[in-house]
Amino acid sequence: IKPPSTESVAVLQQVPIKPLTKPLTYPSLVSVVEFISFGRRKQLYAKCPTIRKLEERLPYHLERVEIETIGPGYIILKFDNFSVGPIGAYRNEISMWCPGKRVTRSTNLSLYEATEKFALYNLSRPGTTIKTLETKYTPKCILNCIPLTIENYVVDGNDRDKWIIRTTRPVKTLQTDFIIRHDTIKYAKEVTVTRPSHLPIRIHTDILSEWNCESITIERELTHVEVVDYCRKVSKRTDRPIRSVFKSGLGGYSTELFQMLSRELNAKKMELEGFFGNLIQCATIYINESTELSVLMMEPEIWIEVSTTPPSTVLQPIKPLTKPLTYPSLVSVVEFISFGRRKQLYAKCPTIRKLEERLPYHLERVEIRTRGSDYIILKFDNFSIGNFGSNNESNGKIAMWCSGKRVERSTGQSLHEATEKFALYNLSRPVTTIKALKTNRVLANETLIFLDTPKCILNCIPLTIENLIVTDFIIHTDILSEWNCGCITIEEELSYMEVVDYCRRVSKRDRPNRSVLKSGLSGYSTVLFKILSRELNARKIRMTVFGGNVLEFANIPINETTELDVLMIKPGVLKIKVCARRTAIDRAF
Structure with a gap:
């Protein structure tokens, strides 16, 4: 089929369009009036008395509603391209304007009350939907409305929960500037807590852990303690949605955070390869048999996500042993249990003392704290020994503590010498491995001279160390x-x-x-x-x-x-x- 010529198109354009010969049916009229813009409906309401009753019953479908409240006598409502409020109006007169048109009406009420009455009259219609609602210091008129259907909600200045609007269903995105306890926030799909940089945001981890949002973003840096406390509270909940994620900044180094998570929540640390080939630090915290909490350092943010436990790591019930351990099995068990537990078994079970003395240690973390000639503390995983908290003149007693238990022992040597002897005795076992060794100030040269490290460590046999952490490092x-x-x-x-x-x-x-x-x-x-x-x-x-x-x-x-x-x-x-x-x-x- 050939396209029409330019002459025929010109003729068609000159043909007048016939007007409609039949009026709209009632259902068609309802559909047309309901879905036209707010300002156009108000114009039709003023010009067409025949559709006023129909217009008063139909709900609104608004793209954007803004409520600007500044003080007790100033409120402006914006419904799409239609605005109403006291700006530029005289006393006892309220203004309404839409593109190019402005009308002023007298009222016996105060301007604030008249604006509130207008909002309450129009928004209290069942079936009204709002795509985006933005409000600051929400006036009572909106709070007294019937629950609204809102898709995106931006609320500012809501340090009290009574300023939050009730909704018919969970909102899709919600932006607020305070952390408060309210069902509208709790069940929103995505929540962002933001505020100008010069104003603080008070972090309530107990409230944050109650929110059932798919995504929570805090545009502030959280401290290590706040992150750990949030993880502790969330890990005790089993009804959080899978893949729900919490994002925020981190006020400090991620290495310290993962150490705290490992120490306080028994988190399992690992490293993942990111999209750009970089390594991402990660820790997993157990929730139940099927879910876990993943903490990832996604520079410059930290992500905390509820995820499913991989099938290979789901814990299975362990059957009780029916036969005693053979000698090789006993060696494997004793060698790889924690340092503190081995010392407890050494004290309680004389039958395995000789075995324990020959086996090497496999330590996750060793810390050596030295300050001066009379202060030294050694930490082997959850076991600590030293003169911390002991009286240096109390008959030469040395303190050992592990997981809430503390024991003091008398020694004929000085506390510093006794602690050094303990370290030398335990670390001079062949094949001993240390995943992370942290020690004090070091001066780097070809042989790494540790200035504050006790001589006992320097006199040990060569150690197998995976990560070396040195504080007070002199930069070369x-x-x-x-x-x-x-x-x-x-x-x-x-x-x-x-x-x-x-x-x-x-x-x-x-x-x-x-x-x-x-x-x-x-x-x-x-x-x-x-x-x-x-x-x-x-x-x-x-x-x-x-x-x-x-x-x-x-x-x-x-x-x-x-x-x-x-x-x-x-x-x-x-x-x-x-x-x-x-x-x-x-x-x-």
Whole structure:
């Protein structure tokens, strides 16, 4: 079929359209009036007396409603493109306006009461729906309405629960500036708690743990204690929706948080590979046989998600033993139980003392705290020993404590010497392994001289250590650049020149791919990137990442296949990573 010619189209355009010969039926009229805009309906209400009764019975379907309340005598209502309120009106007169038209009416009520009456009259119609409702200091008229059907709810200044509107069904998204206990917030699908940066948000973990939202976002940094308390309360609930997630910032280092979760909630720590090939710290907390709580560090936020337990990790009931353990089985059991439990068995079971003395230890975490010549505390997992809390002159007693139990023993030596002897006796067993060793100040050179580490540790046989944590570290960028570690974390702030010198040295070496240095930065990232660009010819790059945030980082070439990326993963935290060339850009797009 050929398309019509331009002449025929011109003729068709000149043909007048015939007016409708039949009026609308009642159902059609109802459908038309119900779904036209609020302002148009009010115009028809004023001009067409025949449809006034019909219009008064029909509900509204509003795209956006705004309620602006400032003080007891100022309120403005906005229903889509229609507004009503006292702005510009004279005394005892209320104004109504929509695009290009403005009408003023006299009223015997105060302007505030007249506006409230208008809102209550129009919103108290069954079946009324609002796509987005935004309110601040909600007036009583709205609170006295029948429950409304709201899809998106933005409420500001709601530090009291009586300012929250009742709804017929859970809202899809809710934005508020206070954490309060109310069913509308509790059952919303997505909740965001936000407030101007100069105003604080008081965190109530007991209320947050009661919310059954699919997504909760707190636009503030939570402390380690608040995160742990929230996880503790949520882990005691079994009715939280699967995949419900809590997001917030973190005021501190994630390593300390995961240590607290492991110590207080018995969380299982692990590392996952992220979308861009980076490693994500993760901890899982047991809820019941089928669900668990996953805590992930998604820089710069922390995510807490309720997830299903993988089938391979679901605990099965253990059948009681019917036969005594054989000697090889007994060796395996004693070797891999905790340090504190082994010491208890050593004291209570004489039959396994000789066995226990020969077996090595496999320790998760060892801490050595030394302050001066007369203060030393050793921590082997949940077992501690030292002179903390003991009187140095109380007949040479040394204290040992484990999981709420404390024992003091007399010794003929000084407390410092007795503690050193205990460490040397237990750590000088061949094949002993330590997952994380934390000790005091160190001066780095080719042999790592620990200044405050007791001699007993230095005199031990060589230990197998997976992670070494050193506090009060004296920074030497020439030594740091020589370390071939997969991840180096310095919990101190580096200066601009220390960062630049480290980057200069690393860019001349064959460091392992994906090796990372994390530290604080004593200054602004913009100044650092300018220095890197000037000193090392670094290329500055800006990228838009998930959430619309702009990520700025510097790129320093090492060779044809690798490069050095310097970026700020969160305010005050610097990350320097060795990666394949163009990996960061290619994977982002």
